[in-house]
Amino acid sequence: MKVWQKPGFWLPLVIVLVWGGAVLLIHQDTMRESAFVLLMAVGLASSLNILLGYTGYVSFGHIVFFGLGGYTGFYLLSEQGWPLFASAIGGGLLSAFIAGLVGLAVLRLRGAYFALATIGINEAARAFVSNFEPYGGATGMFVNFSAYQKYGGPGPALWTTFTFLWITTMVVLVASYLVKHSRFGLGLLAIREDEDAAMVMGVKAPKAKTITYVISAFFPGVIGTLYFFKNGNIEPGDAFQLHMSIEMLVMVMLGGMGTVMGPLVGAVGYQWLRGYLLTSPIFKDLHLAVAGAMLLVIILFVPAGLVGWVRNHVQRLQKVLE
Amino acid sequence: MKRFGVGFVFVIALSFIVASLSAPPGATAAAKTVKPAAAAAAKTVTIGFTASKTGKFNVEATRQINGLHLWMEQVNGAGGIKLADGTVIKVADKFYDDESKKERVQELYTKLINTDKADFLISPYSSGLTDASAVIAQQYNRIMITAGAASDSTYKKGYTLVYQSYTPASRYLTGAVDILLKLAPKAKKIAIIHENDKFATDVVKALKIYAEKKGLNVALFEGYDSGTADFAPFINKIPADVDAIMGGGHFADTTTLARQLYEKKINTKMIALLVAPPEPKFAELGDACISVVGSSQWEPLAHFTKESAAKEGITWFGPTGEEFINAYKAKYKEDPSYHSAGGYVAGMILQDAIMKAGSTDTAKVKAALDAMNIMTFYGQLKFATGPKDHGLQLGHDMVYIQWQKDKQGKAMKQVVWPLAGATASAFVCPAR
Numbered sequence: 001m002k003v004w005q006k007p008g009f010w011l012p013l014v015i016v017l018v019w020g021g022a023v024l025l026i027h028q029d030t031m032r033e034s035a036f037v038l039l040m041a042v043g044l045a046s047s048l049n050i051l052l053g054y055t056g057y058v059s060f061g062h063i064v065f066f067g068l069g070g071y072t073g074f075y076l077l078s079e080q081g082w083p084l085f086a087s088a089i090g091g092g093l094l095s096a097f098i099a100g101l102v103g104l105a106v107l108r109l110r111g112a113y114f115a116l117a118t119i120g121i122n123e124a125a126r127a128f129v130s131n132f133e134p135y136g137g138a139t140g141m142f143v144n145f146s147a148y149q150k151y152g153g154p155g156p157a158l159w160t161t162f163t164f165l166w167i168t169t170m171v172v173l174v175a176s177y178l179v180k181h182s183r184f185g186l187g188l189l190a191i192r193e194d195e196d197a198a199m200v201m202g203v204k205a206p207k208a209k210t211i212t213y214v215i216s217a218f219f220p221g222v223i224g225t226l227y228f229f230k231n232g233n234i235e236p237g238d239a240f241q242l243h244m245s246i247e248m249l250v251m252v253m254l255g256g257m258g259t260v261m262g263p264l265v266g267a268v269g270y271q272w273l274r275g276y277l278l279t280s281p282i283f284k285d286l287h288l289a290v291a292g293a294m295l296l297v298i299i300l301f302v303p304a305g306l307v308g309w310v311r312n313h314v315q316r317l318q319k320v321l322e
Numbered sequence: 323m324k325r326f327g328v329g330f331v332f333v334i335a336l337s338f339i340v341a342s343l344s345a346p347p348g349a350t351a352a353a354k355t356v357k358p359a360a361a362a363a364a365k366t367v368t369i370g371f372t373a374s375k376t377g378k379f380n381v382e383a384t385r386q387i388n389g390l391h392l393w394m395e396q397v398n399g400a401g402g403i404k405l406a407d408g409t410v411i412k413v414a415d416k417f418y419d420d421e422s423k424k425e426r427v428q429e430l431y432t433k434l435i436n437t438d439k440a441d442f443l444i445s446p447y448s449s450g451l452t453d454a455s456a457v458i459a460q461q462y463n464r465i466m467i468t469a470g471a472a473s474d475s476t477y478k479k480g481y482t483l484v485y486q487s488y489t490p491a492s493r494y495l496t497g498a499v500d501i502l503l504k505l506a507p508k509a510k511k512i513a514i515i516h517e518n519d520k521f522a523t524d525v526v527k528a529l530k531i532y533a534e535k536k537g538l539n540v541a542l543f544e545g546y547d548s549g550t551a552d553f554a555p556f557i558n559k560i561p562a563d564v565d566a567i568m569g570g571g572h573f574a575d576t577t578t579l580a581r582q583l584y585e586k587k588i589n590t591k592m593i594a595l596l597v598a599p600p601e602p603k604f605a606e607l608g609d610a611c612i613s614v615v616g617s618s619q620w621e622p623l624a625h626f627t628k629e630s631a632a633k634e635g636i637t638w639f640g641p642t643g644e645e646f647i648n649a650y651k652a653k654y655k656e657d658p659s660y661h662s663a664g665g666y667v668a669g670m671i672l673q674d675a676i677m678k679a680g681s682t683d684t685a686k687v688k689a690a691l692d693a694m695n696i697m698t699f700y701g702q703l704k705f706a707t708g709p710k711d712h713g714l715q716l717g718h719d720m721v722y723i724q725w726q727k728d729k730q731g732k733a734m735k736q737v738v739w740p741l742a743g744a745t746a747s748a749f750v751c752p753a754r
Contacts, residue, residue, distance in 0.1 A: 030436045033429035127547065130518050138523040138545065142453065145460060145480035154461040231424065232479065233453045235520050238424050278426065279418055279433065287419065288376055 008322025069221020256305025370440025377422025517571020
């Protein structure tokens with residue numbers, strides 16, 4: 001395997017592998033919960049980056065796939081009695097399918113028009129689910145506490161969910177690298193720089209963009225199922241929160257868009273900072289102000305994102321940080 | 323693209339700062355951790371919870387926490403909870419901001435239990451956040467008293483350690499049907515227009531079943547999206563001979579609905595709406611608020627006294643309504659709302675259970691909670707103990723208010739139901 005000789009491929013993987021492995025080994029609950037929030041952010045930001053970073057299409061409503069996939073996975077799990085693993089994959093597949101259909105239509109739009117359309121899709125999905133009785137309508141669905149018994153009780157169930165999320169996150173990172181370094185990915189980068197020129201050069205832009213959209217929609221669906229299973233309930237208000245979409249964008253921007261490492265650094269940095277400020281005795285009353293000020297400083301002085309900045313300034317690291 | 327990124331994150335960062343600065347100043351000052359005075363012989367129990375100090379639940383959650391803090395201050399001020407074996411229990415609290423969002427609720431509760439060693443838990447405000455936290459409470463064998471979590475479904479998931487202090491959503495408006503049948507025994511038709519969200523939908527689904535059971539015909543049953551500002555399409559659908567209009571959702575939409583019902587001169591015998599009517603701000607509607615009925619978890623006017631408890635043969639516990647209102651006003655310089663009372667009562671429930679259990683052991687306190695049946699200034703408290711709905715509030719009932727005119731013609735709230743606590747009798751909606 002040639003890719004294993006490239007640090008850009010294995011570095012982010014090893015980081016997540018060691019991190020998740022350490023959490024599993026130490027087996028401490030508080031640590032698992034923090035890691036869950038961070039890994040979820042890494043997974044979501046990285047899957048958004050596959051679309052945003054490589055094709056340059058800003059999807060404001062990417063959380064719709066987290067919500068729809070989560071809803072479907074949760075439905076399969078609680079109403080149809082599917083196991084968690086199959087439900088999560090089912091949730092992901094539905095998200096990918098919807099993305100394929102929607103993508104054919106909205107990916108013909110560019111720039112601000114595409115961004116606005118994605119917000120519209122999110123709102124439409126929320127309105128649909130609120131009135132869709134099999135999904136519980138406005139009230140949503142819940143799993144009985146006894147459902148956790150299948151996984152050895154609530155404690156082990158949470159560990160199973162964590163392990164699954166950990167693996168999913170690694171798969172997202174692999175997918176992100178493979179897309180970037182394939183011939184297909186080069187086509188995407190060409191679309192990002194100049195879509196018309198790319199089409200003249202023979203890149204089939206509509207098809208390439210739709211496939212990218214499908215890939216970047218699959219993983220949020222899987223992660224959504226895991227997240228809502230862990231919470232024990234799902235309702236429209238929680239599943240389609242626009243602010244989570246925006247936070248995903250911020251994480252990608254902070255870390256450096258269009259890089260594999262960027263969303264990892266951005267998501268961990270952002271969520272860790274928020275978590276730290278939220279629970280620190282000194283900052284807990286002012287956490288939003290401090291987080292805001294730090295974001296300002298970072299974006300004013302490091303507009304390319306952290307990974308982008310390092311790549312631009314340290315020649316030697318260019319091959320290490322993809 | 324780069325420029326977009328800079329501008330974008332810039333705006334987000336600014337919005338954080340603005341959100342943080344726009345939190346009411348009282349929120350930070352009042353939310354400081356209350357520490358009990360050190361006492362050598364006293365044991366201290368830690369009560370853990372998350373508070374929505376920022377975000378959409380800020381106002382309600384702040385009042386809830388204010389109520390809880392008042393209770394803590396009074397308990398510690400009185401020397402703590404004295405147990406039969408002579409141990410004195412002081413209470414301390416530990417809490418974090420959940421930003422009114424679900425994402426970190428489970429993380430924070432896990433931290434409260436494992437790192438901060440919380441002995442008992444109070445729920446966050448709202449059913450959604452409570453659902454997420456209850457899983458954690460049950461998993462770590464901690465008792466959680468919920469406040470501000472009305473949805474019935476939370477208590478139907480098989481938890482055995484989660485106890486509700488609010489009247490469940492399914493009984494939020496059912497009393498309005500009783501009032502209607504008392505006012506107009508011949509009433510036949512009602513119309514229900516409700517916000518299409520979890521809380522309001524839970525309420526009206528139960529309302530519909532109850533109304534049909536009482537022989538009423540639900541002629542219209544329509545949901546509107548959260549944030550709706552124009553109700554004309556719904557109001558136009560209301561049949562002309564309808565006897566009552568019920569429903570609503572949260573404050574802003576329900577207020578608009580009440581106003582537009584008045585402007586469109588809809589004639590009906592009764593209008594009963596959710597959430598908005600008990601708020602003092604509802605009076606700003608002027609004539610449109612007159613005769614509107616609303617339900618509330620607790621009202622300062624409502625009279626639950628030691629005498630009324632004795633009459634029903636239930637033990638009285640805690641301060642009287644007046645004592646609570648005066649203490650709350652003295653500490654926070656504002657009138658308590660039912661959220662404040664809910665927070666205070668969540669503490670009282672724990673206090674009574676710990677006293678009766680004579681211990682802070684989870685199993686013993688749980689047994690005391692299961693057996694609880696007390697009367698307080700907030701009303702009766704008693705929990706379901708069956709496996710299907712363990713922890714659901716059974717004793718507490720909603721209080722129904724109606725906006726009436728006082729002698730000077732000024733709008734004022736009167737308690738009209740239950741009759742035992744009524745301060746005025748209800749009247750039929752005048753012709754408009």
